[in-house]
Amino acid sequence: MKHSSKPEPCAPLDWAARFQVLAQEARHPSLQKFYRAGTVAPQTPIEQVQLMAMDVETTGLNPGAHSIVSIGLIPFTLKRIRCGQAFYWVIKPPSELNEHSVTFHHITHSDILHAPPLSEVLDALLEAMAGNVMVVHYRNIERGFLDQALRRQLGEGLQFPVIDTMQLEARMHRGNRSWLDRLLRRAQPSIRLADSRERYHLPSYHAHHALTDALAAAELFQAQIAHHYVPGTPIQALWD
Amino acid sequence: MxxxxxxxxxxxxxxxxxxxxxxxxxxxxxxxxxxxxxxxxxxxxxxxxxxxxxxxxxxxxxxxxxxxxxxxxxxxxxxxxxxxxxxxxxxxxxxxxxxxxxxxxxxxxxxxxxxxxxHDTFADFVEAEGHSRLKSAVESQGRASELIQLKSRALISRSLVWVSADTSVHEAAKVMTEQSVSCVVVMAPNDGSHAKMVGLVTDRDLRTRVVAAARSDTATAISEIMTVDPAAIQADDSVFEAMLVMLRRNIHHLPVVHKGRTLGLINLSDIIRYESQSSLYLVNRISNQTSVEGLRVLLRDLRGTYIRMVRDGATAHMIGSAISGIGRAFTQRLLELAEKKLGPPPVPYCFMVLGSMARDEQLLVTDQDNALVLDDSFDPALHDGYFRSLAAFVSDGLAACGYSYCKGAIMATNDQWRQPLHVWRAYFEQWIEKPNPATLLNSCIFFDLDGVYGQLELVQTLKTLCAQKSSRHPAFLHAMARIALNRTPPLGFFRTFVVETDGRQKRIINLKGRGTAPLTDLIRIHALACASTAQNSFDRLEVISGTQLMQPEAVEHLRYALEFLSMVRIRHQAEAMEQGETPDNYIEPERFSTSERHNLKEAFQVLNNAQNFLRFRYPAKGRPNP
CATH class of the missing domain: 2.60.120.10 (Jelly Rolls)
Known part of the structure; x- marks a missing residue:
């Protein structure tokens, strides 16, 4: 799997301000509503932020060619992950499921036979996301696929702030690689979801169910903050 | 969705x-x-x-x-x-x-x-810190309870055969033959509608008291040869209790009475039908042995009985009583053999057992704790030679039958523990009035006492003495409580380790030393405080529950904890024997399932709570803390 190699942006992002602009620019009413719900100010301590763990399972890795087959969302804060308010959708992709991804996601043809197309869940999805800061493991997938999907459905893309637990893990475990490590080609610690969780003594789950992976990301984020940050950390230090 | x-x-x-x-x-x-x-x-x-x-x-x-x-x-x-x-x-x-x-x-x-x-199961599990979890575990442990649940009246297989006390021996024998029964109940003559049982006559009585005694006059009234006021069981008492009466008295027939009326008889074979390899049967064989060697051979049967009872799902109470009954039978038979060898005793005596046998809680891994209480007419110079030999014969015989010598030398062979009643009274009085560390160690053993052979009244006197005197000496109860607190239960389990109070972890746990023994210790103290002469821990709990001493639920918790810990220990020993290993009291938690560890943990917590209560109930100044 390809990992982001871009450096972190130096200037902290002010998503609250950007959402105000996006609310003006958006044409589709669902998007206008989404941006108008706004987001927290950059200095808001992370302990006060309403978070939403998200995982999207897809038929492949390329947002241009592949489609979403399921989406899992679980709202949470630093204190609690609320399974009772979780969302989960199986989605009928416009393209056929290939055999490989079928075995990968445990979602079969009969599951998606009666599933709605993405267009039918978009409003509910945007409503669930509105006002929350998304937490994902490897942001490029969720951001890329949602942006592409909306472009196809509504003719305009989707932007939103994301905390990427994989990125945080990379900062912690890949930031200070010494010249000796590089010289000796010492293996970098894995920052995949399961391996990252293990570092915090979190239990191992069956991967590739959108809701389980969302739960796994939420738990990982709580663990990362407990070990490496303080609850008062401003969100601008974490999101992107 | x-x-x-x-x-x-x-x-x-x-x-x-x-x-x-x-x-x-x-x-x-x-x-x-x-x-x-x-x-x-x-x-x-x-x-x-x-x-x-x-x-x-x-x-x-x-x-x-x-x-x-x-x-x-x-x-x-x-x-x-x-x-x-x-x-x-x-x-x-x-x-x-x-x-x-x-x-x-x-x-x-x-x-x-x-x-x-x-969900009742859920509620039971979480309620009252889960102690009832233990209850359900205990209740599901044995279906054995068949013997406990079955009422004695259910085993009466035919209508009562009886004769009037003025019937002749000849007439009575005719009735027994016609009805083909081996036992007949004797009723008071002309007693109107309310027939009252006054005695019992068995085939054996006719044989030993009439034929063997060469009484040629078969016109003799049956009342002259009957067993007067025979032991009986209440109709609503369990078959298990009936079995205990038969075990203790070594009798084969038991009248069942209800509101003063005799309903019928149950006999040994009725119960054997309900119990696979009957401990009663074994007791019978023990009393037929004529040598120590013959008794020794029965050791294997004892183990077989034990394993079978465990397999049949008997409760700890049943097994403890049965094994103790068998132990008593060994002791009784050895004393009979000793008397046969040494001649009749020069003065009356009572052979006293102590500890687990006295409590009817004996298991297989056990040593002998016994003593001799002699009549006050005892003169050491004249009589001690006889009793020393008697004690040695019994003690060696018991050791040969698997009841190893007591390491603390609490045996009748020890001069100190072979004394006339007045000396014993002085011992108990001193132990209660002026307890010191050395005598307190004795107290834990000597305050479980029972007579098994001879002049039983001698030991009964001592039982009454220690129950009445202990209850009036708070300082003694306090001192006993302090001793009882020396052995604490482990905190619980951490994964497959036993966690000790200081956070240490161990691989094995002494189920007796850290579980059943401290439990019986504290139950004994409460029973003494109630002035009870009961010896069995379950009987003692019954007495305690009839007083205001502690909350009824607390008594229930103790009952379940004792039953559960005892059963784990009993099963552990039975498994060891089945695999040809030497049974012991050490268990490894890693060999238990999660839910079994849960239940063990609950049982230890009951003990822990009970020890805290003990500390509070018997304080140094002699009055419970406010």
């Missing part, structure tokens, strides 16, 4: 009390659960805070503390906490801290209440 958090559902499904819930309930829980991560060392529940959830350890380890900061328990994957607060005050009773990085599931209070209301 069905939102399935399978990971959560499947995990719950593996651990009690969730393992007994239907799948829909588990899914409902998984849909409403909240999750949180706690770094090692962080607080999960703080004392006095409001509890709104049942807590479930998904991964990691959690330590629970008492208010005073003492470690109370250590929990791992699948354990729950916070239920005590939810069930009572809604306040945190025991604060909780993450010992390792832990993932905790929070089950909302409303859902917890629903689960308790809808």
């Amino acid at each position: 069905q939102i399935e958090l399978q990971e959560i559902r499947d995990h719950l499904h593996r651990f009690p009390p969730f393992d007994a819930l239907p799948l829909e309930s588990l899914e409902a829980i998984a849909r409403r659960i909240e999750v949180s991560y706690f770094k090692a060392g962080s607080d999960i529940l703080e004392a006095g805070a409001v509890v709104q959830h049942l807590h479930y350890v998904r991964s990691g380890a959690v330590e629970i503390y008492r208010r005073n900061g003492e470690l109370y328990n250590r929990l791992v994957e699948g354990d729950i906490f916070g239920q005590a607060g939810l069930l009572r005050s809604n306040k945190v009773r025991f604060p909780a801290k993450a010992l390792e990085d832990s993932l905790i599931y929070f089950i909302p209070a409303e859902l917890f209440a629903e689960l308790c209301a809808q």
